[in-house]
Amino acid sequence: MADASNSDAFVEFERVQKSYDGETLVVKDLNLVMPKGEFLTMLGPSGSGKTTCLMMLAGFETATHGDIRLGGVSINNIPPHKRGIGMVFQNYALFPHMTIAENLSFPLEVRKMGKSEREQKVMRALDMVEMGAFGGRRPSQLSGGQQQRVALARALVFEPELVLMDEPLGALDKQLREKMQFEITDLAHRLGITVVYVTHDQTEALTMSDRVAVFDDGRIQQLAPPDQLYEEPENSFVAQFIGENNTLEGTVKEITNGQAVVQLDDGELIDCKPVNVSQPGERTRVSIRPERVEYNKERLQEGAHTLKAEVLEFIYMGDIFRTRLRVAGNDEFIIKTRNAPDQTRLKPGQQIEIGWLPEDCRALDA
Amino acid sequence: MSDTTQSGPVLAADGTPLKRSLARALRMQKLRALMLVAPLLLFILLTFILPIADMLFRSVENRIVADTLPKTVVALQGWDANSGEAPDEAVYAALAADLIVAVEAKTHTRLGTRLNYEMTGISSLFRKSGRKVKKWDIAEDAPFKEKFVKIDKDWADPEVWRTIQTYSPKYTNGYFLNSIDMQKGVDGAEARPENQQIYITLFQRTMFMSLVITFSCIVLGYPVAWILANLPARSANLLMILVLLPFWTSLLVRTSAWKVMLQQQGVINDVLVWLGLVADDARLVMINNQFGTIVAMTHILLPFMILPMYSVMQTINPSYLRAAKSLGATNWTAFWRVYFPQSVPGIGAGSILVFILAIGYYITPEIVGGTKGVFISNRIAYHISSSLNWGLAAALGAILLVVVLILYWAYDKIVGIDNVKLG
Numbered sequence: 001m002a003d004a005s006n007s008d009a010f011v012e013f014e015r016v017q018k019s020y021d022g023e024t025l026v027v028k029d030l031n032l033v034m035p036k037g038e039f040l041t042m043l044g045p046s047g048s049g050k051t052t053c054l055m056m057l058a059g060f061e062t063a064t065h066g067d068i069r070l071g072g073v074s075i076n077n078i079p080p081h082k083r084g085i086g087m088v089f090q091n092y093a094l095f096p097h098m099t100i101a102e103n104l105s106f107p108l109e110v111r112k113m114g115k116s117e118r119e120q121k122v123m124r125a126l127d128m129v130e131m132g133a134f135g136g137r138r139p140s141q142l143s144g145g146q147q148q149r150v151a152l153a154r155a156l157v158f159e160p161e162l163v164l165m166d167e168p169l170g171a172l173d174k175q176l177r178e179k180m181q182f183e184i185t186d187l188a189h190r191l192g193i194t195v196v197y198v199t200h201d202q203t204e205a206l207t208m209s210d211r212v213a214v215f216d217d218g219r220i221q222q223l224a225p226p227d228q229l230y231e232e233p234e235n236s237f238v239a240q241f242i243g244e245n246n247t248l249e250g251t252v253k254e255i256t257n258g259q260a261v262v263q264l265d266d267g268e269l270i271d272c273k274p275v276n277v278s279q280p281g282e283r284t285r286v287s288i289r290p291e292r293v294e295y296n297k298e299r300l301q302e303g304a305h306t307l308k309a310e311v312l313e314f315i316y317m318g319d320i321f322r323t324r325l326r327v328a329g330n331d332e333f334i335i336k337t338r339n340a341p342d343q344t345r346l347k348p349g350q351q352i353e354i355g356w357l358p359e360d361c362r363a364l365d366a
Numbered sequence: 367m368s369d370t371t372q373s374g375p376v377l378a379a380d381g382t383p384l385k386r387s388l389a390r391a392l393r394m395q396k397l398r399a400l401m402l403v404a405p406l407l408l409f410i411l412l413t414f415i416l417p418i419a420d421m422l423f424r425s426v427e428n429r430i431v432a433d434t435l436p437k438t439v440v441a442l443q444g445w446d447a448n449s450g451e452a453p454d455e456a457v458y459a460a461l462a463a464d465l466i467v468a469v470e471a472k473t474h475t476r477l478g479t480r481l482n483y484e485m486t487g488i489s490s491l492f493r494k495s496g497r498k499v500k501k502w503d504i505a506e507d508a509p510f511k512e513k514f515v516k517i518d519k520d521w522a523d524p525e526v527w528r529t530i531q532t533y534s535p536k537y538t539n540g541y542f543l544n545s546i547d548m549q550k551g552v553d554g555a556e557a558r559p560e561n562q563q564i565y566i567t568l569f570q571r572t573m574f575m576s577l578v579i580t581f582s583c584i585v586l587g588y589p590v591a592w593i594l595a596n597l598p599a600r601s602a603n604l605l606m607i608l609v610l611l612p613f614w615t616s617l618l619v620r621t622s623a624w625k626v627m628l629q630q631q632g633v634i635n636d637v638l639v640w641l642g643l644v645a646d647d648a649r650l651v652m653i654n655n656q657f658g659t660i661v662a663m664t665h666i667l668l669p670f671m672i673l674p675m676y677s678v679m680q681t682i683n684p685s686y687l688r689a690a691k692s693l694g695a696t697n698w699t700a701f702w703r704v705y706f707p708q709s710v711p712g713i714g715a716g717s718i719l720v721f722i723l724a725i726g727y728y729i730t731p732e733i734v735g736g737t738k739g740v741f742i743s744n745r746i747a748y749h750i751s752s753s754l755n756w757g758l759a760a761a762l763g764a765i766l767l768v769v770v771l772i773l774y775w776a777y778d779k780i781v782g783i784d785n786v787k788l789g
Contacts, residue, residue, distance in 0.1 A: 060688055080691040081700075093689035097707045106703070107693035158694065 009072070010036040010194055011057070011162065016066035018052050026052050028218035030066070034196070036161070039188050041197045043205040044215030045241070053215075054164050054198050059083050070162065081110075086155035086163040086193075090170055092147045094139035100126070100150050101135035107158040125157040126150075128187070145176045152184065156191065163188070165197045169204065181208050202242050206230065214238050231289075235276055236364045239287040246293070246333050248286045252277050252363065259358050261305075262286055264328045270305050272361035283366035290322075292360040293335040295352045296344075306355040309333065311346045321345065327354065422767075425760035428538040431530065434477045435464040439534040447528040448552055452521070458510040465499045483755050484540065484549075485529045491520050528552070541761035565745070565762065572742045573769070575660060576724035582664040583671035583720050584713055591672050591712070595679035609672050617666065621733045624662040628653040628734070654736025662734045667723055671716035678712025715786045718777065722770055742766060 011034040018027040027049040034040050042050035055061040056068060059080030067074055075083055094103050104122040113121075126132045129149035139147055148168060155163050165184070169177045185208045188195045199205055205212045206226040214221045214229065214237070222229060222238045233239035240247070250264040252274070260274040262284060270286065277284050294300055295309075312331065313324040320336050323346050327333040335354070337343055346352065376384040432439050437460035445453040468474040478492030498517050507513065514521040532550050533540060540550055547563040548555050557563075590609065594602050612620060627633045630649045638644040652658055682705060690700035728743040735744070742762060749759035777783065 058688075058692055060691075080688070081694050081696055083692075084694070085692060087689065087692040089685045089689055091683060091685060093683065093685040095686060095689075095704055095708075106690070106695070110693065110695045110699055154693065164692075 008035045009033045010038075010070070011196070012067075012069040013053070013057075014067045014069070016053075016056065016063045016068060018049070018056060018061065019064045025064075025218055027056075030218075030220065032213065032220065032223070034194060036194055037192050039185060039195045039197065039208060039210045041199060041205040041209035041212045042215055043199060043202060043212050043241075046200060048215040049218040050198050050213075050215040051166060054166055054196060057196060058085055058087055058164055084158075084160050084162075086158070086160035088151050088155045088163070088165040088168045090167045092139070092151040092168075094147055094151055094154070096139055098138075099135065100131065100137050100139065100142070103139070103150065104135075104154050104157045107154065111158060121157055125153040128156070129153045129183075144172055145180065148172060148180060149183075152187070156187075156193070160193070162194045162196070165195065167199050168197075169199075169201075177204070184208065206242070214241060216241070232275075233287065233362065233364070236285045236287065236366075239285075239362065239364060244290050244334060244336075246288045246290060246327075246330075248288075248328055248330060248333075249366070250284060250286060252280050252282045252284055254280050260363050262363055264307075266328045268305075268307055268328055270307065270361065271358040272363045273359050275362045276365040277363045284363045285366055286361055286363050288356055288361045290334040290336040292356055293354050294356055295335070295346075295354045297353065297355075300355045301357060304355050304358070306353040309352050309354050311348050311350040311352065313348060314346050316345075325352075325354070421756075421760045422764050423760075424757050425541050425764050426537050426539065427757070428533060428540070429536050430473075430477055430480050431534045432536055434468050434473050435461065435530070435534075437461075438464050438530070442527065442531045442534065445527065445531065447524065447531055450524060452511075452524055453527055455509050455511050457527075458514055458521075459504075459508060461514070462499060462502060462507075462510040463504050465495065466502065466504060469496045469500050479754070481529055481533065483544075483753075483758065484533060485525065487520065488526065488529065491518055491526070494518055495521075541757040542765070544758055545761040545765055565742070568740070568742045568745055569765070569769070571656075572725055572766075575656060575663075575739075575741070576721050578660055579663050579667060579724045580671075580717050580721045582660065583668050584717065586664065587668055587671035587675055587716065588709075588713070591675035591679055594672070594676045595682070596684070606676075609669055612666065612669060617729060618733075620666060621662055621730045624658065624665070624734055625653060628658050628661065653734050654739065656735075656739045658734040658736070659731045659739035659741075662730050663724060663727060666730060667720045670719045670723060674715035674719065675709065675712035678715070679709050682708045710781075711785050714777070714781055718774070718786065721773070725766065725770060 011032070013030045013032040016027060016030040017025055019025050030049075030053060042053060044050045052061060056063050059075070059078065063076060068076055070083065070085075094100075095106070098106065101122050104125055105118050108118045108121060122135070123132065126135055129152055131146060131149050131153065134142065134146065134150070139150070142150065148171075151168065155165075168184075169180050172180060181204055184195075197205075197208065206229070209226060211223060211225055212229050213223045216237050221241075222234045224232075224234075229238065230243050233242060236247070239245050248264055248270070250262040250270075253261040253263045253269065255261075255274050255277070258273065260272055260277065262270050262272055264270065264286075272286050297306070300306070307327055309325040309327045311323060312326055315322040315324075319339055321339060321343065323335050323337070324331075325333040325335060378384045378387040380387070438457060441457040441460040442453060445457060465474055468477065474492050474496045475489070478489040481492075482489035495514065495517050498513075502510075502513075520526055538550075539555075543549055543555050545565050547558050547566050549558050550556075590605075594605055594609070597605065625632070629635070630651065630653075632653075634652065635644065635649045639646050639649065644650060652661070686704050686708070687700050690704040691697070695703065725741075726743050727741060728747055731739055731741045732744050732747075735741070743766075746759045746762045746766075749755045749762070774783075
């Protein structure tokens with residue numbers, strides 16, 4: 001996947017492995033190449049190795065095997081304070097005994113910068129996050145969102161080219177989190193910095209990133225832009241992990257011209273796109289997004305396979321309708337429809353037929 | 367920050383001031399809380415506060431002279447101590463009358479003991495006189511002056527009378543003067559002769575050595591506390607047991623162990639001689655001096671320093687150090703500028719604890735201190751249990767208490783007492 005000789009590579013992981021106890025690998029064979037200016041998110045469940053990767057990049061953990069390069073130079077043996085990487089911590093880690101201005105001034109002081117230059121940069125960084133009036137306060141006197149901004153300003157004040165963020169919005173409430181998501185991406189693009197962002201919140205990952213690396217079991221399961229990740233998941237884990245997803249299990253019947261027919265376990269046939277299957281007879285999990293399921297026959301392709309379904313539950317959610325169906329023995333089959341004036345509202349107990357475009361239905365690994 | 371523009375008290379719904387109705391609402395709760403702590407409060411009052419108050423009172427109380435010799439004290443008021451002559455017959459007659467009563471009640475020896483603190487020899491003077499006076503008759507045996515002088519010629523000594531006169535008021539500052547190496551002379555307070563000065567030196571030594579012990583505890587304890595706070599819980603608990611291990615051993619055993627270690631024929635000297643670092647005839651003197659006291663007390667008080675430091679350090683999130691390093695600080699800068707300032711409250715708490723314990727320590731200096739390494743508390747103990755001069759002991763204790771309070775106040779001014787945390 002990774003090409004070590006990539007010329008515009010800024011951050012590179014090459015065959016990196018990490019083990020804490022010498023028995024199990026937390027990170028198994030990580031390869032990743034990031035160009036300058038990219039906003040990359042490491043997304044995954046807890047224990048998937050994403051934070052370990054970030055810590056190895058920051059220099060707080062050493063790679064057990066493999067090479068980590070920054071700007072073409074191997075940084076395996078460079079201590080954290082010489083890497084010049086900005087970092088925003090989950091709990092912000094603002095020094096409680098210093099004022100906000102002193103916190104921001106700290107990285108400049110250790111770089112032996114003059115006083116007037118320091119003050120100027122601190123002011124500019126604080127203004128950048130709209131916290132200019134708070135320089136004299138202590139971190140404990142600020143709200144969570146304000147602390148978050150200060151932590152961001154502190155990670156940026158010494159003008160690093162690479163900034164790492166370890167679940168920085170985890171402690172904020174939903175509204176503030178959405179606001180900060182926008183501000184962080186905006187700032188990153190304005191300053192042209194490269195960002196590695198770790199989160200377990202998929203919405204955050206999808207809305208903020210240029211590319212998302214989905215981690216599971218110490219490996220990158222898929223590395224792709226958000227839309228591709230959502231619409232074209234490469235395996236069942238990614239399909240399940242990103243967004244809402246319906247899964248049906250079955251066996252591949254035939255594959256022709258990039259289109260497959262899968263026989264579900266109750267005998268019904270469906271059309272889908274083969275992704276992780278190559279020959280008839282293989283077991284597969286078929287994945288369909290709830291909003292791509294169609295029950296209006298007129299919108300379906302000529303000759304498309306349809307399935308019988310029974311409506312179990314109808315939930316009115318304002319902007320969308322969410323309907324739970326029983327399909328091929330699966331009671332948790334969800335469809336989502338937009339709330340439009342001409343939209344039919346299904347009733348529990350109603351029998352309908354559902355279908356979809358073959359390319360929206362992906363046959364993945366079992 | 368609060369809104370102070372509003373004038374007058376805030377009123378509750380029924381028109382009473384809000385503060386008052388709040389106080390009423392909370393009264394039951396406060397009463398209940400008070401009831402819960404009442405047994406402890408009573409216990410502390412009876413067994414701690416009252417005895418201390420009593421001790422402090424003893425440092426100025428001096429009723430014994432006026433109570434035992436009431437007539438003599440009155441008669442002596444007219445006598446001029448600077449005249450150089452013994453008082454006249456009236457005083458002796460009063461003394462005879464007082465002594466006859468006192469001997470009956472057997473209180474004259476106690477008075478003798480009390481006055482003996484101020485002038486050596488008075489105790490035996492009273493004892494001797496008491497035996498004779500018993501047989502006198504106050505109406506027939508006058509005049510008494512010659513009789514007293516016949517018993518002991520010291521009764522003609524104006525110094526004896528001056529001492530009685532000086533200590534006749536019911537309250538005296540004599541004990542306090544004594545505590546700072548002074549005495550009541552002919553013209554008020556004066557310094558004691560050089561060879562009798564002891565307490566100022568002892569106070570200074572106690573201060574100095576307590577500071578040295580506190581400082582040693584900080585230096586030795588800080589790294590241990592740091593390791594404890596940064597190890598994984600399992601190994602930290604094991605180490606913690608090692609820190610607490612001394613508490614399971616008797617204080618006397620630990621102190622005696624230092625005696626074994628430090629004496630001239632002891633373990634350390636033997637090892638040094640065996641290694642050839644020290645000549646056999648020049649063994650180091652490490653005990654019965656200040657060095658011995660400092661070593662033993664540092665060891666004994668170390669846990670009191672480590673525990674508060676540890677509990678404070680435990681609350682310092684390791685991400686602060688990481689943040690500092692990611693911002694470009696070297697290990698040392700990160701420690702000194704970020705970690706250390708946050709651990710100061712622990713050092714403060716530990717230091718106050720160790721210093722106050724050290725300043726009043728008694729057993730260890732007694733055992734390993736010799737003469738050069740004893741503390742003021744050893745002297746207090748001596749006056750309490752050997753010389754029975756409780757007044758002086760109380761005065762010394764009061765001074766010690768005041769010194770500690772002053773230091774506490776100074777600490778509050780310099781570092782700030784809200785900067786002390788036990789976790």
